[in-house]
Amino acid sequence: MSSAYAIEVDTLTKTFGRLKAVDGLSFTAEYGRVVGFIGPNGAGKTTTMRALVGHIRPDTGRAHVAGRPYRELTDPLGTVGAVLEAGAMHPGRSGRNHLRILARQGGIPARRVEAVIDGVGLGRAADRRVGGYSLGMRQRLALAAALLGDPAILMLDEPANGLDPEGIRWLREFLRGLAAEGRSVLVSSHGLAELALMVDEAVVVAHGRLVVQQPLAELRRLAGGRTVRISVPEPDRLAALLAERGHRVLGRAGDTVTVGGDDARAVGRVAFDHDIGVDRLLVEEPSLEEAYFRLTAGKESIR
Ligand SMILES: Nc1ncnc2c1ncn2[C@@H]1O[C@H](COP(=O)(O)OP(=O)(O)OP(=O)(O)O)[C@@H](O)[C@H]1O
Numbered sequence: 546m547s548s549a550y551a552i553e554v555d556t557l558t559k560t561f562g563r564l565k566a567v568d569g570l571s572f573t574a575e576y577g578r579v580v581g582f583i584g585p586n587g588a589g590k591t592t593t594m595r596a597l598v599g600h601i602r603p604d605t606g607r608a609h610v611a612g613r614p615y616r617e618l619t620d621p622l623g624t625v626g627a628v629l630e631a632g633a634m635h636p637g638r639s640g641r642n643h644l645r646i647l648a649r650q651g652g653i654p655a656r657r658v659e660a661v662i663d664g665v666g667l668g669r670a671a672d673r674r675v676g677g678y679s680l681g682m683r684q685r686l687a688l689a690a691a692l693l694g695d696p697a698i699l700m701l702d703e704p705a706n707g708l709d710p711e712g713i714r715w716l717r718e719f720l721r722g723l724a725a726e727g728r729s730v731l732v733s734s735h736g737l738a739e740l741a742l743m744v745d746e747a748v749v750v751a752h753g754r755l756v757v758q759q760p761l762a763e764l765r766r767l768a769g770g771r772t773v774r775i776s777v778p779e780p781d782r783l784a785a786l787l788a789e790r791g792h793r794v795l796g797r798a799g800d801t802v803t804v805g806g807d808d809a810r811a812v813g814r815v816a817f818d819h820d821i822g823v824d825r826l827l828v829e830e831p832s833l834e835e836a837y838f839r840l841t842a843g844k845e846s847i848r
Pocket residue numbers: 561564565566584585586587588589590591592593735848
């Protein structure tokens with residue numbers, strides 16, 4: 546491999562008229578990892594990915610794949626596979642024929658068609674007309690097309706959009722499998738929670754600029770620790786009693802008091818000792834989505 550990084554974006558800027566869609570953005574993606582490319586609508590994710598596959602030319606900066614601009618790759622289909630939009634698919638064609646045509650156009654051996662159909666689990670649907678496919682099937686077909694050239698780098702724009710929980714779980718396993726084979730996977734989304742179990746690290750962007758690039762474990766740390774939530778008929782009284790006993794009361798909403806830490810037993814005991822009935826008591830994991838909103842706070846608006 547000609548570069549240590551699968552993807553290297555370096556002070557990339559792209560302007561449309563007076564709008565800076567991408568504004569000095571830098572990040573990297575390594576082989577063997579799934580990297581989430583996350584930011585609110587209009588943050589510049591699609592524009593960055595389009596620059597990476599040579600659809601648009603950067604104003605300044607670099608958007609390199611496998612160490613060079615896409616246009617300079619000697620074997621582009623064998624290097625990078627991308628699903629940037631649903632793409633044109635002839636509705637009357639079967640999935641298999643669609644892939645066969647793409648393979649022929651790309652000079653890719655026909656056996657790859659069968660391999661990718663198996664790989665994405667298209668199964669018998671491969672012989673049905675694409676026009677009758679569900680969104681999930683279309684996503685699988687688009688993924689199959691991107692994998693035809695057996696690329697080491699994969700870029701997917703919002704692949705979880707419109708998938709049901711089962712589809713998202715399948716996608717997660719599938720992408721993790723590709724990374725385990727040593728491939729680099731860049732996957733965009735407008736939410737962090739959706740990708741939480743899918744990615745090793747997150748590149749968070751807003752307004753065309755990098756907010757943070759960090760391993761997911763680090764983002765979890767930023768999200769804060771666990772909390773205990775207790776719902777009672779007298780939340781104000783319980784909150785005061787908890788505070789008196791040194792518990793860190795973080796807030797109260799409706800009948801629920803939120804307390805820092807994970808000692809549900811100690812929190813429950815305070816209620817019990819003061820004859821306050823407990824309707825609900827649970828320990829909550831830190832919310833990645835909250836960390837994400839904090840990171841991109843005030844940067845949510847669509848431009
Ligand atoms: N070809 C274009 N001409 C003009 N403006 C564009 C063009 N492509 C993108 N933009 C604008 O650039 C900004 C960034 O768009 P981009 O699609 O890259 O963001 P995104 O992060 O992918 O957002 P989304 O999650 O909505 O897809 C937006 O304001 C968009 O309207």
